[in-house]
Amino acid sequence: xxxxxxxxxxxxxxxxxxxxxxxxxxxxxxxxxxxxxxxxxxxxxxxxxxxxxxxxxxxxxxxxxxxxxxxxxxxxxxxxxxxxxxxxxxxxxxxxxxxxxxxxxxxxxxxxxxxxxxxxxxxxxxxxxxxxxxxxxxxxxxxxxxxxxxxxxxxxxxxxxxxxxxxxxxxxxxxxxxxxxxxxxxxxxxxxxxxxxxxxxxxxxxxxxxxxxxxxxxxxxxxxxxxxxxxxxxxxxxxxxxxxxxxxxxxxxxxxxxxxxxxxxxxxxxxxxxxxxxxxxxxxxxxxxxxxxxxxxxxxxxxxxxxxxxxxxxxxxxxxxxxxxxxxxxxxxxxxxxxxxxxxxxxxxxxxxxxxxxxxxxxxxxxxxxxxxxxxxxxxxxxxxxxxxxxxxxxxxxxxxxxxxxxxxxxxxxxxxxxxxxxxxxxxxxxxxxxxxxxxxxxxxxxxxxxxxxxxxxxxxxxxxxxxxxxxxxxxxxxxxxxxxxxxxxxxxxxxxxx
Amino acid sequence: xxxxxxxxxxxxxxxxxxxxxxxxxxxxxxxxxxxxxxxxxxxxxxxxxxxxxxxxxxxxxxxxxxxxxxxxxxxxxxxxxxxxxxxxxxxxxxxxxxxxxxxxxxxxxxxxxxxxxxxxxxxxxxxxxxxxxxxxxxxxxxxxxxxxxxxxxxxxxxxxxxxxxxxxxxxxxxxxxxxxxxxxxxxxxxxxxxxxxxxxxxxxxxxxxxxxxxxxxxxxxxxxxxxxxxxxxxxxxxxxxxxxxxxxxxxxxxxxxxxxxxxxxxxxxxxxxxxxxxxxxxxxxxxxxxxxxxxxxxxxxxxxxxxxxxxxxxxxxxxxxxxxxxxxxxxxxxxxxxxxxxxxxxxxxxxxxxxxxxxxxxxxxxxxxxxxxxxxxxxxxxxxxxxxxxxxxxxxxxxxxxxxxxxxxxxxxxxxxxxxxxxxxxxxxxxxxxxxxxxxxxxxxxxxxxxxxxxxxxxxxxxxxxxxxxxxxxxxxxxxxxxxxxxxxxxxxxxxxxx
Numbered sequence: 001x002x003x004x005x006x007x008x009x010x011x012x013x014x015x016x017x018x019x020x021x022x023x024x025x026x027x028x029x030x031x032x033x034x035x036x037x038x039x040x041x042x043x044x045x046x047x048x049x050x051x052x053x054x055x056x057x058x059x060x061x062x063x064x065x066x067x068x069x070x071x072x073x074x075x076x077x078x079x080x081x082x083x084x085x086x087x088x089x090x091x092x093x094x095x096x097x098x099x100x101x102x103x104x105x106x107x108x109x110x111x112x113x114x115x116x117x118x119x120x121x122x123x124x125x126x127x128x129x130x131x132x133x134x135x136x137x138x139x140x141x142x143x144x145x146x147x148x149x150x151x152x153x154x155x156x157x158x159x160x161x162x163x164x165x166x167x168x169x170x171x172x173x174x175x176x177x178x179x180x181x182x183x184x185x186x187x188x189x190x191x192x193x194x195x196x197x198x199x200x201x202x203x204x205x206x207x208x209x210x211x212x213x214x215x216x217x218x219x220x221x222x223x224x225x226x227x228x229x230x231x232x233x234x235x236x237x238x239x240x241x242x243x244x245x246x247x248x249x250x251x252x253x254x255x256x257x258x259x260x261x262x263x264x265x266x267x268x269x270x271x272x273x274x275x276x277x278x279x280x281x282x283x284x285x286x287x288x289x290x291x292x293x294x295x296x297x298x299x300x301x302x303x304x305x306x307x308x309x310x311x312x313x314x315x316x317x318x319x320x321x322x323x324x325x326x327x328x329x330x331x332x333x334x335x336x337x338x339x340x341x342x343x344x345x346x347x348x349x350x351x352x353x354x355x356x357x358x359x360x361x362x363x364x365x366x367x368x369x370x371x372x373x374x375x376x377x378x379x380x381x382x383x384x385x386x387x388x389x390x391x392x393x394x395x396x397x398x399x400x401x402x403x404x405x406x407x408x409x410x411x412x413x414x415x416x417x418x419x420x421x422x423x424x425x426x427x428x429x430x431x432x433x434x435x436x437x438x439x440x441x442x443x444x445x446x447x448x449x450x451x452x453x454x455x456x457x458x459x460x461x462x463x464x465x466x467x468x469x470x471x472x473x474x475x476x477x478x479x480x481x482x483x484x485x486x487x488x489x490x491x492x493x494x495x496x497x498x499x
Numbered sequence: 500x501x502x503x504x505x506x507x508x509x510x511x512x513x514x515x516x517x518x519x520x521x522x523x524x525x526x527x528x529x530x531x532x533x534x535x536x537x538x539x540x541x542x543x544x545x546x547x548x549x550x551x552x553x554x555x556x557x558x559x560x561x562x563x564x565x566x567x568x569x570x571x572x573x574x575x576x577x578x579x580x581x582x583x584x585x586x587x588x589x590x591x592x593x594x595x596x597x598x599x600x601x602x603x604x605x606x607x608x609x610x611x612x613x614x615x616x617x618x619x620x621x622x623x624x625x626x627x628x629x630x631x632x633x634x635x636x637x638x639x640x641x642x643x644x645x646x647x648x649x650x651x652x653x654x655x656x657x658x659x660x661x662x663x664x665x666x667x668x669x670x671x672x673x674x675x676x677x678x679x680x681x682x683x684x685x686x687x688x689x690x691x692x693x694x695x696x697x698x699x700x701x702x703x704x705x706x707x708x709x710x711x712x713x714x715x716x717x718x719x720x721x722x723x724x725x726x727x728x729x730x731x732x733x734x735x736x737x738x739x740x741x742x743x744x745x746x747x748x749x750x751x752x753x754x755x756x757x758x759x760x761x762x763x764x765x766x767x768x769x770x771x772x773x774x775x776x777x778x779x780x781x782x783x784x785x786x787x788x789x790x791x792x793x794x795x796x797x798x799x800x801x802x803x804x805x806x807x808x809x810x811x812x813x814x815x816x817x818x819x820x821x822x823x824x825x826x827x828x829x830x831x832x833x834x835x836x837x838x839x840x841x842x843x844x845x846x847x848x849x850x851x852x853x854x855x856x857x858x859x860x861x862x863x864x865x866x867x868x869x870x871x872x873x874x875x876x877x878x879x880x881x882x883x884x885x886x887x888x889x890x891x892x893x894x895x896x897x898x899x900x901x902x903x904x905x906x907x908x909x910x911x912x913x914x915x916x917x918x919x920x921x922x923x924x925x926x927x928x929x930x931x932x933x934x935x936x937x938x939x940x941x942x943x944x945x946x947x948x949x950x951x952x953x954x955x956x957x958x959x960x961x962x963x964x965x966x967x968x969x970x971x972x973x974x975x976x977x978x979x980x981x982x983x984x985x986x987x988x989x990x991x992x993x994x995x996x997x998x
Contacts, residue, residue: 047629054632058640058650062870063624070619070628071611081629092622093876100619109614112570118617118882119604120569121855123591125562129569130546130580133553141557151557155654156877162715166732173731189726193708195734199726203733209692215875216661217717217735227688227698228871232672233665234702235694236716236733353876356620371561372727376714377592377852378655383617 023403025075025479028394029099032075035487036461037085043458045082066463073100076477076484078463086458087487090465094291094323094475095353097391098400108390117382124153124379135382139389140357145319145333147345148361153380157322157352158214161285163374164348164360165205165218168283168316170373171366173201175314180369204238204279206271206315210293210468211243213285213320222285225293225468239275241268243290244298248430261302265309272313283347284310285318288334289433292323294468295441297432303338307346316347316366326354327395327478330405330437354478356391357384400478401437407481408437411474414489415440423496438480441473449499456495462488522902524574524978527893528598531574534986535960536584542957544581565962572599575976575983577962585957586986589964593790593822593974594852596890597899607889616881623652623878634881638888639856644818644832646844647860652879656821656851657713660784662873663847663859664704664717667782667815669872670865672700674813679868703737703778705770705814709792709967710742712784712819721784724792724967738774740767742789743797747929760801764808771812782846783809784817787833788932791822793967794940796931802837806845815846815865825853826894826977829904829936853977855890856883899977900936906980907936910973913988914939922995937979940972948998955994961987 025032040046044066051067066086072079076099078088088096098105108114113131122129129135140151152167154160174180185198192199207213207222214220215229221236223229244260247253275281286306290296310317324334331337335346347366352358359380368374395401412434419428419442426445433440444450450470457464467473476484524531539545543565550566565585571578575598577587587595597604607613612630621628628634639650651666653659673679684697691698706712706721713719714728720735722728743763746752774780785805789795809816823833830836834845846865851857858879867873894900911933918927918941925944932939943949949969956963966972975983 051627051629051632055627057632058635058648060651060866060870060873063874064627065625067629067631068621068626070621071615073619078626092620092626095620095622095876101615102618105618106614109617110609114617115605115608116570116600118608118613119601119886120572120599121591121594122567122569123594126564127567127577127591128550128554128563130550130566132566133550133557136557149557152559156658156875158875159655159658159715165716169733170731184726184730188730192726192729192732192734193723194739195720195729195736199730200734201731215665216658216715217664217720218715221694221716224692227683227691228869229874230691230694231683231687231698231872232669232700233691234668234735235691235699236735237694240693367559370727371559373731374559375562375728376655376657377594387618 023398023400023481025099025481025484027398028104028479029075029102032099033077033085034483036077036087038459038461039084040082043084043086044080045084047081051081066458070100075099075102076480084461086461086463087484088463089474089476089480089488090463091475091477093353093465094328096477097326097354097356098394099477099479104394105387105390108386114383114386117386121378122382123377124382125375129382132382135385135389139385139392140359143332143392144361145335145345145349147342148349148363150362150364150367151359152362152374153357153359153385155378155381156358157350158216158219160322160350160352160358160360161213161222161318161320162216162218164285164318164350164362165283166374167348167360167362167366167368168205168318169201169203170368171316172203172282172314174369202279203282204236204275206239206241206275206281206284208243208286208290209240210290210296211285211287212290212292237279239271239281241271243296244302246296246298248432249434250297250299250432257299261298265302265305268306269309269313272309272315281313281315283316283318285320287320288324289329289436289439291473292467294471295432295473300338303335304340304344307340307344311344318348318350319346320350322350322352324439325351327401327404328354328437328475329439330401330408330435332401334436355388357381357388395478403481404437404478407485408440409434410482411438411485411489412440414485415442415492418489418493423493427496427499438474438476441467441471444470444472446470453495453499456498457491460491460495462491522897522899522980524598524980524983526897527603527978528574528601531598532576532584533982535576535586537958537960538583539581542583542585543579544583546580550580565957569599574598574601575979583960585960585962586983587962588973588975588979588987589962590974590976592852592964593827595976596825596853596855597893598976598978603893604886604889607885613882613885616885620877621881622876623881624874628881631881634884634888638884638891639858642831642891643860644834644844644848646841647848647862649861649863649866650858651861651873652856652858652884654877654880655857656849657715657718659821659849659851659857659859660712660721660817660819661715661717663784663817663849663861664782665873666847666859666861666865666867667704667817668700668702669867670815671702671781671813673868701778702781703735703774705738705740705774705780705783707740707742707785707789709789709795710784710786711789711791736778738770738780740770742795743801745797747931748933749796749798749931756798760797764801764804767805768808768812771808771814780812780814782815782817784819786819787823788828788935788938790972791966793970794931794972799837802834803839803843806839806843810843817847817849818845819849821849821851823938824850826900826903827853827936827974828938829900829907829934831900833935854887856880856887894977902980903936903977906984907939908933909981910937910984910988911939913984914941914991917988917992922992926995926998937973937975940966940970943969943971945969952994952998955997956990959990959994961990
């Protein structure tokens with residue numbers, strides 16, 4: 001048991017002399033704690049356990065980690081039911097951009113504009129508020145990926161991906177049909193009501209082994225992370241291509257990694273070709289870093305080739321930035337790094353999580369040819385668009401993407417130094433993500449060791465997350481900086497010694 | 500062009516002398532306008548048209564009806580971009596329970612509790628707020644349907660239905676497997692990653708012709724409303740049973756309606772039996788009134804039989820109350836009227852829309868046998884649970900379900916009287932919904948006439964909605980009362996004369 005701030009600055013955390021370095025989370029969150037404070041022997045403590053037990057009377061609590069007191073949380077620090085103060089580098093599964101109780105956001109929430117938007121929720125597709133264009137043009141549309149000036153808003157990442165799937169299927173069939181003005185046949189209109197071809201076509205979405213795209217029926221068919229997510233659920237017979245299994249650090253294994261990527265690209269193209277005679281691939285979906293599947297990286301060239309090969313075979317290309325988007329990788333969108341040329345942009349970029357708003361950026365050519373083909377009651381939520389607008393303003397005015405890029409470089413350097421020490425030997429491997437902001441990860445020797453590590457980190461005041469089978473992933477907020485890095489690295493170091 | 504309140508009280512709008520009659524929307528919304536006011540020649544006017552055009556630069560505006568100014572709207576009255584004041588009996592596709600800018604709800608939105616919940620959005624499955632049990636126990640759980648004490652929250656109706664599907668599939672396979680403790684086989688775990696059997700089983704959800712359950716890939720496979728919703732989208736090969744095509748008014752066609760229901764029940768059972776050898780039906784999903792499909796009713800006995808036959812053949816029974824729930828039919832849940840006995844309750848009841856929160860009520864026996872099988876990042880949104888709690892308090896304290904039941908009876912009586920007059924002859928038929936609160940509907944002689952009618956109603960100050968091919972549906976809020984009914988019936992009368 002302890003209750004103090006950790007101040008063991010690793011030598012390798014040398015501050016970079018850049019403008020972005022000057023940001024401190026205290027600029028945005030003046031009352032952020034200076035460090036964690038754990039009061040109970042274990043986390044969760046007795047009050048957290050009791051809270052989960054009460055929830056158990058009506059809802060499954062087996063996935064609970066802690067039961068937070070959000071009202072007392074601040075910035076990068078999450079307070080739990082027992083009053084423990086934890087540095088949170090998991091951030092609600094990577095969905096908090098700036099921190100808890102950021103004063104500027106609480107101010108927004110108290111405005112008349114926000115309150116009225118919250119309590120007068122529109123059916124956006126038919127009754128959009130008179131401020132809708134302004135809210136998006138000064139908000140979400142300011143971060144539209146290059147070449148994608150159309151935006152369909154949704155409520156979550158899964159439905160953003162499924163919306164991109166639907167748009168892809170409609171545009172694919174429209175192309176086959178001969179254009180937007182060629183009418184549907186009576187046979188198509190009749191057969192689709194029975195879920196049969198030709199109206200419900202045998203088309204597919206190609207995804208990648210270990211990819212995660214959501215857990216609704218379409219998105220789950222494209223998800224290939226873990227069997228427990230999929231077993232017993234009917235799925236579309238859609239193809240999966242291998243994702244390169246690279247050796248880390250990437251820069252030390254260039255040659256064999258190139259060969260692995262080449263092998264995977266060939267296999268991918270083979271599937272695209274072979275599918276044409278069975279279930280043609282209307283769309284390919286990929287994450288820039290396979291996140292839930294274990295933080296798996298590939299080269300920019302690999303992703304460029306994926307995109308070009310999809311185009312060659314007439315498949316739309318969807319980049320799922322639900323987890324990678326909004327700056328954590330050191331660029332606003334992770335796919336910016338790929339260096340796609342004009343005309344090679346993705347057809348769709350989906351987002352959610354840290355943006356709080358969710359949706360699909362796309363091109364006008366994939367707008368369905370008739371109204372009501374892409375439609376539902378809410379089609380997003382204006383308050384999340386307002387929240388995103390405010391967060392984007394703060395991200396820009398504080399240059400938080402650059403800040404995260406440089407924080408990430410320093411953090412990677414600290415971890416590399418720590419992980420090359422004796423304390424990490426045989427326990428930690430495949431450290432990765434250097435150059436991708438704070439989107440860092442490493443594997444541990446076994447799934448059990450990973451779980452033990454994550455539990456001990458929590459007991460030592462740091463909420464950290466896992467992914468894949470035995471990976472630890474960092475997903476801090478964009479306000480995470482040097483003072484949090486010190487705590488994080490110091491705690492990892494201490495816990496490694498305990499293992 | 501005109502700008503006045505309509506005050507032509509139809510004789511048939513006789514107030515009932517009940518306690519519930521005493522409610523007036525002014526109790527909750529003191530500044531609600533006394534009537535519509537249309538300032539532009541057509542609705543939308545020039546400002547509304549311009550607003551849609553601006554949205555068109557980034558988003559499809561072809562489904563826009565009007566562009567409202569929500570900040571100026573009040574109670575049952577929606578103000579548009581041109582300052583037109585419309586009585587709104589469509590209520591954002593049936594998703595506004597109490598009205599626009601209800602002071603008590605705006606007050607809630609301005610509380611610290613709400614603001615902090617809005618800006619600290621949790622991953623509910625792993626980090627539920629310490630108040631979560633209290634918020635639900637004093638809110639959503641107070642309206643749990645009989646026998647269903649478990650609640651999974653979601654973000655929308657489609658995902659609520661898909662969650663019920665997933666729970667059904669998991670519970671169905673668990674029963675086949677021999678119980679919750681029988682482990683998955685290696686073959687199941689491996690094959691599900693390829694979307695193949697046995698891991699991704701060939702099971703189905705049975706739905707009904709004209710039913711609507713959402714537009715994600717699983718829910719769309721169960722939706723059978725309109726071809727334009729389904730064409731070009733791959734679908735699961737799931738069966739559809741006929742829904743009775745009854746003659747209205749129901750009480751005048753008892754015998755032939757009974758025969759039609761019997762025919763449909765037989766066909767339904769036949770499909771359940773025949774599917775066993777191909778794609779066994781794990782779940783049946785039904786709306787108590789088929790709403791998007793054209794407000795189609797059937798008898799309580801029919802629904803009871805549906806439920807019992809599903810049970811007989813081992814299929815779970817899902818009641819989709821996304822549109823019918825929350826009081827508009829004169830009971831809190833529409834399926835309460837069916838008179839299901841103890842032990843015959845539905846397995847799942849889904850909700851969204853007027854509740855603003857969305858989710859699935861179910862029984863503990865359909866909790867998945869392992870954690871993370873039903874899981875996603877947000878799993879609902881606490882602020883919508885808070886909003887639902889406040890609305891439920893107001894609904895109860897003002898007895899708004901009884902109010903809606905009696906308002907609906909009076910309104911039905913007025914319409915029956917009006918529709919038996921010469922003005923309606925050859926234009927209006929199949930008036931229905933009497934006894935189902937304000938959930939009233941009628942058909943018009945053709946789809947074109949329906950669309951003309953809806954447009955003219957709008958130009959005359961009433962926002963009214965269609966469904967099915969040529970149906971007009973009423974979906975007023977629960978605060979709709981006598982003074983709104985006068986405007987509505989008077990406007991219908993005048994527009995009918997213009998047709």
